[in-house]
Amino acid sequence: MRTIASWLVARPQNAVMGLAVTLLLPAPQLTSGVIMVLLVLAQGTKLALVEGCIAAAVLLTVSLIFGVSIPSIVTLMAGTWVPVLLLAIMLLGSRSLTLTVQVAVIVAAVALVGFYAVVADPIAFWQPYMDTMAEVVRQNNLQLNLELLTAEVMTVSAVLAFWMLYTAGLLIGYAMYKSLPRETGDFGRFRDLNLGRVIAVMMALISLLALAVNATWLQNLAFMLFVVFWIQGLSIVHWLHAQGTIPLAALIAVYALLPFLQVLLMTALAVFGFTDAWFDFRRRMKKA
Numbered sequence: 307m308r309t310i311a312s313w314l315v316a317r318p319q320n321a322v323m324g325l326a327v328t329l330l331l332p333a334p335q336l337t338s339g340v341i342m343v344l345l346v347l348a349q350g351t352k353l354a355l356v357e358g359c360i361a362a363a364v365l366l367t368v369s370l371i372f373g374v375s376i377p378s379i380v381t382l383m384a385g386t387w388v389p390v391l392l393l394a395i396m397l398l399g400s401r402s403l404t405l406t407v408q409v410a411v412i413v414a415a416v417a418l419v420g421f422y423a424v425v426a427d428p429i430a431f432w433q434p435y436m437d438t439m440a441e442v443v444r445q446n447n448l449q450l451n452l453e454l455l456t457a458e459v460m461t462v463s464a465v466l467a468f469w470m471l472y473t474a475g476l477l478i479g480y481a482m483y484k485s486l487p488r489e490t491g492d493f494g495r496f497r498d499l500n501l502g503r504v505i506a507v508m509m510a511l512i513s514l515l516a517l518a519v520n521a522t523w524l525q526n527l528a529f530m531l532f533v534v535f536w537i538q539g540l541s542i543v544h545w546l547h548a549q550g551t552i553p554l555a556a557l558i559a560v561y562a563l564l565p566f567l568q569v570l571l572m573t574a575l576a577v578f579g580f581t582d583a584w585f586d587f588r589r590r591m592k593k594a
Contacts, residue, residue: 311482314341315348318357325361329386335471336478339390343479346394348486354394358387389468393476403480403494407473408501411534414469418530421461422523432460462526466533473537497548498588499541505531506583532576538583539575545588 314324321341328337345354362383369379397406425431483490509531516524540560547557564571582588 307482308485308487311344311348311485312487314344315486318353318360321345321349321354321357322361322364325358325387326364329361329365329382333471334382334386335390335475339386339472339475340479340482342387343390343394343476344482346391347398347480347483347491351391351395351398354391358391389472390475390479393472394479397476397480397493398491401491401493403477403496404499404502406476406493407499407537408505410469410473410476411501411505411531414465414534415527415531418462418465418527419523421465428458428461435460458522458526462530466530469530469534470537497541497544499538500586501535501538501579501583503583506535506580509535509580532580533572534576535579535583536572536575538579539577540579542578542582542588543575549591 314320324341325338325345328334328341331337342354342358345357349357365379365383366376368374369376393406393410396409397403400406422428477496480493481496509528512524512531513528516528543552543557543560546552547554560571
């Protein structure tokens with residue numbers, strides 16, 4: 307990680323090449339987005355913006371030459387770079403990783419509520435996407451229960467997916483920044499991440515309100531605010547490893563099992579993180 311990070315920040319042309327090439331890879335938020343975070347933290351916002359603009363110009367030129375859709379590439383660049391750029395700028399300004407992630411959670415919650423406020427008919431909105439997914443499943447003979455793909459599931463899944471991608475991009479980019487050999491700023495450690503009792507209280511109150519009102523958007527909001535605590539649960543696992551409570555093999559196993567036990571493991575981590583937000587296990591264990 308240190309070698310790659312050092313190469314990217316060594317020369318502007320390296321940064322431009324990294325941004326442009328990785329944007330075309332799958333899940334660009336975890337490649338090109340990570341690089342954008344690294345550049346903002348290591349070089350400052352102005353230089354990172356200049357490098358981003360040059361990379362955008364290169365990509366647009368290549369798109370024109372090869373006949374690639376310009377609106378598609380512009381949408382990809384904006385959707386990949388702008389959110390993580392804003393998160394990185396906030397991290398620089400606040401100097402707090404915890405506060406930045408907390409704000410990302412609040413923005414995701416506002417986006418979810420905003421979707422229901424703007425889109426009058428979520429079913430009609432998601433139907434074309436669900437039809438496309440059904441066609442892909444049919445053509446590739448994939449095993450997928452399409453009955454579970456409802457408009458409500460699609461809405462909260464989309465918000466959570468983007469929140470996870472952008473947050474992961476921020477965290478990985480920050481980790482690459484911290485790996486640089488020269489002195490870097492300290493904005494907090496991932497293993498100390500705590501979403502806080504305020505978000506936990508919000509989740510609890512919204513859950514109770516959703517039960518009383520039986521509104522779909524409230525149920526989805528409560529579910530989203532619960533799931534985001536999995537990132538705090540994961541940070542606790544890192545903290546336990548740093549304290550010597552669990553071996554490195556256990557930490558690696560958590561990451562290795564995530565793709566296979568995604569729902570089960572993320573639920574367990576979310577419960578762990580949500581409980582920690584109330585009782586602050588790490589502080590209590592330090593005192594003990």
